[in-house]
Amino acid sequence: MMKPDALKIFFEVIADRIAACGDEVRRVFHGRGRCYEGLEQITADWLGNGVLQIAIFKEDEPEFYTALRDGVSQFCQSDVWRKVGGKTVVVQHRDREGAETETLMGEMPFQINVVENGLSYTLDLGKRQNNGLFLDMRLGRQWVQENxxxxxxxxxxxxxxxxxxxxxxxxxxxxxxxxxxxxSLSRGRENHQLNQHNLNKVSFLGHELFKSWGKVKKNGPYDLVIIDPPSFQKGSFVLTKDYAKILRRLPELVSEGGDVLACVNAPDVKPSFLEEQMAEFAPQFVFVSRLENPPEFEDIDTDSALKVMHFKRQD
Known part of the structure; x- marks a missing residue:
C-alpha cells in the first residue's frame, strides 16, 4: 500500500517540474520507477492546456484517496499552479474496470491536443487505458525525428x-x-494532418503482422525499421516468443547499412534479450547503442525500464 504522508513529496516534485514543461506534454512524477518510497503506484502527467492527469495503478486504502484529494485542492491554490495556467486535475484509476477516470478539479476535456518536441498529437481522456501517446518514448521519437x-x-x-x-x-x-x-491508424492519420504533413508520403496498413509479410516487403526495402510491440497482446503477440519471428525477417526488409530501432517495455525482460535474439536470428545487424530514457522516467533499476536499442546492418 502507498503512504498518504508521502504525498507531500509527490506534490513537491510536481511543483518543481511542471513549470519547466511550458506547453509541452511531460511526465512530472514517476512513482512506478520505485524511486519514491510509498508512492510506487502513482504517476502524474502534465498535458499542457492547463491539464494535469494523475494515474493510480493499484487500489489503495480510503485514507490515501482522501489525502490525494486534499493535496490536489491545496496544490490548485498554489502560485505554481496559477503560473502554469492550471485548470483541470483528473485521476485515472488504471486498476479499475474501464480505467475509470474522475475529475478532481475543473472540467475534463475528453479530447486534447498536446505538443511534444514541437509536434502535435491528439489524446483521448476518460475513454480507455492508453490515451494515444506513450510519454516514455519521447527520446525515441526525437531520435527518429533527427535520423x-x-x-x-x-x-x-x-x-x-x-x-x-x-x-x-x-x-x-x-x-x-x-x-x-x-x-489507432485512423488517429495516426489525424495526427499527421494535425501537423500539416503530406500524406502522400505515408501508408497505413491495418493488418496482423504475421499474416502480412508480403504487403510489408512489397513497400520496402527500408532504411529504418522501428519495432515497438506490446509485451503481450492476447491471441496475436507474446514478446518472448514472437519477437524472433520479426527479427528473422529483417534481412529481407532492411537495406544495406540500414538501421533498426528495437524496443521492449517489459520490466522482467533485460536488454540482453534483444542483443541475444538479434545475434541468433539476424546476425547481420550489429548493436550500436541503447537510447537514453527521458530523465523524468527515473527508475531504481535501468534494466527494468524501457529498452530502446539501436542496431545497424553490416553485412
Missing amino acids: AAHKCVLNLFAYTCGFSVAAVDGGADKVVNLDMARS
Whole structure:
C-alpha cells in the first residue's frame, strides 16, 4: 500500500517540474520507477492546456484517496499552479474496470491536443487505458525525428503513429505504418494532418503482422525499421516468443547499412534479450547503442525500464 504522508513529496516534485514543461506534454512524477518510497503506484502527467492527469495503478486504502484529494485542492491554490495556467486535475484509476477516470478539479476535456518536441498529437481522456501517446518514448521519437531524413521507414505496431509523425517531420521520404487496430491508424492519420504533413508520403496498413509479410516487403526495402510491440497482446503477440519471428525477417526488409530501432517495455525482460535474439536470428545487424530514457522516467533499476536499442546492418 502507498503512504498518504508521502504525498507531500509527490506534490513537491510536481511543483518543481511542471513549470519547466511550458506547453509541452511531460511526465512530472514517476512513482512506478520505485524511486519514491510509498508512492510506487502513482504517476502524474502534465498535458499542457492547463491539464494535469494523475494515474493510480493499484487500489489503495480510503485514507490515501482522501489525502490525494486534499493535496490536489491545496496544490490548485498554489502560485505554481496559477503560473502554469492550471485548470483541470483528473485521476485515472488504471486498476479499475474501464480505467475509470474522475475529475478532481475543473472540467475534463475528453479530447486534447498536446505538443511534444514541437509536434502535435491528439489524446483521448476518460475513454480507455492508453490515451494515444506513450510519454516514455519521447527520446525515441526525437531520435527518429533527427535520423529519418531521406529514408524509407517501416513503423511496426504503429499504434497512433507517433514515430511516423516524427519521421515525416524529420524529412523521411516514405513511412509505412502497420497495426492491426485500424482505429489507432485512423488517429495516426489525424495526427499527421494535425501537423500539416503530406500524406502522400505515408501508408497505413491495418493488418496482423504475421499474416502480412508480403504487403510489408512489397513497400520496402527500408532504411529504418522501428519495432515497438506490446509485451503481450492476447491471441496475436507474446514478446518472448514472437519477437524472433520479426527479427528473422529483417534481412529481407532492411537495406544495406540500414538501421533498426528495437524496443521492449517489459520490466522482467533485460536488454540482453534483444542483443541475444538479434545475434541468433539476424546476425547481420550489429548493436550500436541503447537510447537514453527521458530523465523524468527515473527508475531504481535501468534494466527494468524501457529498452530502446539501436542496431545497424553490416553485412
